Amino acid sequence: MDENAGSTGEEQMSGLYMNHIYKSFGTINVLNGVSLHVQPGEVHALLGMNGAGKSTLMKILAGDLSPDQGTITIDGKEQQFSSPADAKKAGIGLVVQEVDTALFPALTVYENIAADEIAKTKQKPLLSWKQQKERAAELLRRVGLSISPAKLIRECSLHEKQLIVLAKVLSSSARYIILDEPTAALSETETKRLFTIINELKAQGVSFIYISHKLKEIKEICDRVTILRDGNVVHHGDVASLSLEEMIRYMVGRSYTTAQRETRTYGDDRLFEVKQLHIAKTNTTVDLYVHKGEIVGIAGLVGAGKTELAESLIASSKTTGEWWIDGKRYAFASPKEAIAAGICLIPEERRKQGLFLQEPVRTNLTVRLLSSLTKWLWVRQKKETSVAKQLVDSLQIHPPFLSTSVRQLSGGNQQKVVIGKWLKTDARIFIFDEPTKGIDINAKQEVFSIIRSLADEGKAILYLTSEFQELLDIADTIYIMVDGKLIKRVPAHDITYEQLIYYCSGGEMDGTASRFGRQEKASAISS
Known part of the structure; x- marks a missing residue:
C-alpha cells in the first residue's frame, strides 16, 4: 500500500500532482503534508469523514485558498493559483454540490454556459449569440443533455442543472474536474445517466476527482482512491482492491470505538x-x-431524503398516507392541520424557515402563542414579555435580552429560539432535521439536553441527521435511510458507528455486522 499519493523523486509528467500540501487556520492544522496524484482519464475518489480536510484540499486546487506549503503540478508544469480564474486557466473545473449557486436562474442555458466568457470579453462587447447557442448545444450534447439552449435555468430540473454546470466547466477546456457529492440529490436513474457521461468523458481524457459519502458508488465509478483522516493521507490505491468495510476503517481509524x-x-x-x-x-x-418518550433517529447520508421525509411528515409538501397520533387516524393536507394535531418541525435551514431574522427574540419565541397572548387583536405585551423571559431563562439563551434581533444571536442560540417557540404549545411530536448544523459543541450539548427533557416529558422525538455519532449518543432507536427509503429499524445500542456508515452507504444488511468485530450484534441487524 502506498500511503503517499505524491511521487518520490521520479519525474512528474502527465497528470495532476498536489505535493505535500500544508494548510493551517490559526493554531488548527487542517492539512499535514497531503499529496494527491490524479492520472489523465481516470476517476479518482477523495474520501474522508467530515473535517478530514477534503474541502480545504479542493479549495486549494480550485484557487479559493493558497497552501502554506506544497506545490501543484499539472502535466509537468508547476502552477500557482492566486484565484479561481487561475485554476480554470490551468484546466481545473469544479461542479459544486449546490448547483443552483453556480447558475443564474433568470438567464437561459446558453447565457449561463457563456457567462464566464462574457465577463472576460471587455474588448468585444458585441458577441455572436448564434455562435454561443451553437456552442452551448454542442456542449449539452457532449454531456448527454437534449434540451434547448434557450431554456431558462429556473425551468430546468436539478439533474439538468447539474449537467449544465458540467457543460459550463467543459466550456473552459477543463481537464481535471472536481465533483462534490454529485449524486446527492439525484434519483437512481439520473445517477446511472451521470455515470455514463462520466465514463464517456473519461474516455476522452478528462479526469475527475470524485467526492462522495456513498461508498457503493465509489466502487462503481472510481478507479483509484485517496483517503484522508485528520488532515493526513492514510491510504492511496486502487478502488478495486478495497472493500467497503476497509474504506470505512481507513476513514474512521481502526482504534475507533463507540x-x-x-x-x-x-x-x-x-x-x-x-x-x-x-x-x-x-x-x-x-x-x-x-x-411515547422515545427518541428515534433517522440516519442517512447527505441526499438520502431526510429533509423530504421531514417536510412530508408535517405535510408541507405534497404527500399522501395515514398519520396516527395516540391511536387516532389523521389525513393532513397542510402544515396548519398537522400543527393543530400536535406535530412540529425544527427545520434544517433555521434562518430561512425557522426564524423571523429581523424580529426580536421575544417575537420569535411567542409567535406560536399569539392566540393566547392577544385580546381584541392587540398583543398583551406584559404577558408576552413574561412568557418570553421564562423561555429565555429555561433555555439559557445568550445574550438574555428579549429585544435583541434574533439575527444577532449565534447559531446555537438561534436554534434554541427555533425549538423554544414550540415548548409552550400543544406540540407532542417534535421533528428535528439536522438540529446541530452549524453550531458549536457546547450548543450541541444544550440542544441534546432540551431533546432529552422533551422525551422525559413523554413527547415523541424524531431526529434526522447525517451526523451518525450524534444518533448513537442520543437516540433510543435508529432507522436507516437509503435513497428515500427506510430500510431497517434497530435499537441504537445494537449498532456501531462503522455499521451505520456501511449501511447508509448502501452496504447490504445481511449479517455483515460481524466484519466490524462485533459478532454478537449480527443478530440485531439481520432480517
Missing part, C-alpha cells in the same frame, strides 16, 4: 405513526412509528 450508554426507558404505546406515507419528491413510501 461508547455504549445506558438504555433509556420509554412507554409501550405508539404516540406517533405513519403508514404508507408517500413522499412525492423522492417517489418513495415509508412507514415509521415512535413510542
Whole structure:
C-alpha cells in the first residue's frame, strides 16, 4: 500500500500532482503534508469523514485558498493559483454540490454556459449569440443533455442543472474536474445517466476527482482512491482492491470505538405513526412509528431524503398516507392541520424557515402563542414579555435580552429560539432535521439536553441527521435511510458507528455486522 499519493523523486509528467500540501487556520492544522496524484482519464475518489480536510484540499486546487506549503503540478508544469480564474486557466473545473449557486436562474442555458466568457470579453462587447447557442448545444450534447439552449435555468430540473454546470466547466477546456457529492440529490436513474457521461468523458481524457459519502458508488465509478483522516493521507490505491468495510476503517481509524450508554426507558404505546406515507419528491413510501418518550433517529447520508421525509411528515409538501397520533387516524393536507394535531418541525435551514431574522427574540419565541397572548387583536405585551423571559431563562439563551434581533444571536442560540417557540404549545411530536448544523459543541450539548427533557416529558422525538455519532449518543432507536427509503429499524445500542456508515452507504444488511468485530450484534441487524 502506498500511503503517499505524491511521487518520490521520479519525474512528474502527465497528470495532476498536489505535493505535500500544508494548510493551517490559526493554531488548527487542517492539512499535514497531503499529496494527491490524479492520472489523465481516470476517476479518482477523495474520501474522508467530515473535517478530514477534503474541502480545504479542493479549495486549494480550485484557487479559493493558497497552501502554506506544497506545490501543484499539472502535466509537468508547476502552477500557482492566486484565484479561481487561475485554476480554470490551468484546466481545473469544479461542479459544486449546490448547483443552483453556480447558475443564474433568470438567464437561459446558453447565457449561463457563456457567462464566464462574457465577463472576460471587455474588448468585444458585441458577441455572436448564434455562435454561443451553437456552442452551448454542442456542449449539452457532449454531456448527454437534449434540451434547448434557450431554456431558462429556473425551468430546468436539478439533474439538468447539474449537467449544465458540467457543460459550463467543459466550456473552459477543463481537464481535471472536481465533483462534490454529485449524486446527492439525484434519483437512481439520473445517477446511472451521470455515470455514463462520466465514463464517456473519461474516455476522452478528462479526469475527475470524485467526492462522495456513498461508498457503493465509489466502487462503481472510481478507479483509484485517496483517503484522508485528520488532515493526513492514510491510504492511496486502487478502488478495486478495497472493500467497503476497509474504506470505512481507513476513514474512521481502526482504534475507533463507540461508547455504549445506558438504555433509556420509554412507554409501550405508539404516540406517533405513519403508514404508507408517500413522499412525492423522492417517489418513495415509508412507514415509521415512535413510542411515547422515545427518541428515534433517522440516519442517512447527505441526499438520502431526510429533509423530504421531514417536510412530508408535517405535510408541507405534497404527500399522501395515514398519520396516527395516540391511536387516532389523521389525513393532513397542510402544515396548519398537522400543527393543530400536535406535530412540529425544527427545520434544517433555521434562518430561512425557522426564524423571523429581523424580529426580536421575544417575537420569535411567542409567535406560536399569539392566540393566547392577544385580546381584541392587540398583543398583551406584559404577558408576552413574561412568557418570553421564562423561555429565555429555561433555555439559557445568550445574550438574555428579549429585544435583541434574533439575527444577532449565534447559531446555537438561534436554534434554541427555533425549538423554544414550540415548548409552550400543544406540540407532542417534535421533528428535528439536522438540529446541530452549524453550531458549536457546547450548543450541541444544550440542544441534546432540551431533546432529552422533551422525551422525559413523554413527547415523541424524531431526529434526522447525517451526523451518525450524534444518533448513537442520543437516540433510543435508529432507522436507516437509503435513497428515500427506510430500510431497517434497530435499537441504537445494537449498532456501531462503522455499521451505520456501511449501511447508509448502501452496504447490504445481511449479517455483515460481524466484519466490524462485533459478532454478537449480527443478530440485531439481520432480517
